Amino acid sequence: MTTYWIGMGIGELVTDRRPVWRWNERARVMLQRWGAPALLLSWVPFVGDAIVALAGASRAPFGWFTLWVTAGKLGRYALIGWGSAALQG
Numbered sequence: 001m002t003t004y005w006i007g008m009g010i011g012e013l014v015t016d017r018r019p020v021w022r023w024n025e026r027a028r029v030m031l032q033r034w035g036a037p038a039l040l041l042s043w044v045p046f047v048g049d050a051i052v053a054l055a056g057a058s059r060a061p062f063g064w065f066t067l068w069v070t071a072g073k074l075g076r077y078a079l080i081g082w083g084s085a086a087l088q089g
Contacts, residue, residue, distance in 0.1 A: 001066075003049055003052040003053050003056065004052055004053070004055060004056040004060075004062070004065060005056060006053060006056065007052065007053035007054060007055060007056025007057040008056040008057065008059065009056075010053065010056075010057055030047070030051060031051055031054050031055065031058075036055075036060065036064050036065070036068050037068060038051055039051060039052070039055060039060075039065060039068035039069050039072060040068055040071060040072035040075065041072060042068075042069045042072050042073065043072055043073050043076045052065075052069065
C-alpha cells in the first residue's frame with residue numbers, strides 16, 4: 001500500500017505523461033495491456049513494485065487496487081503453502 005501512495009505522489013512529478021523514472025517501462029506496458037489484473041503480479045520483485053507505483057500514479061481506484069493486489073498475494077502464498085505441504089508429503 002505504501003508504494004501505491006508513493007506512486008500517487010510521484011504521479012504529480014510526471015511531465016508529458018512520461019514518468020521521470022525509467023526502470024518501470026515493462027510495468028507500464030503490462031499495466032496498459034492488462035489493466036487492473038496486472039496487479040496480480042504485484043508480488044514479483046522489482047516489476048511488481050513498478051506496477052503498484054504506476055497504479056498509484058494513474059490514480060487507480062483504491063478499492064480495485066486492493067482487491068487485485070490481495071488476490072495476487074493470496075494466490076502466491078496459497079501456492080507456496082501447497083508446494084510446501086507437497087514436499088513434506
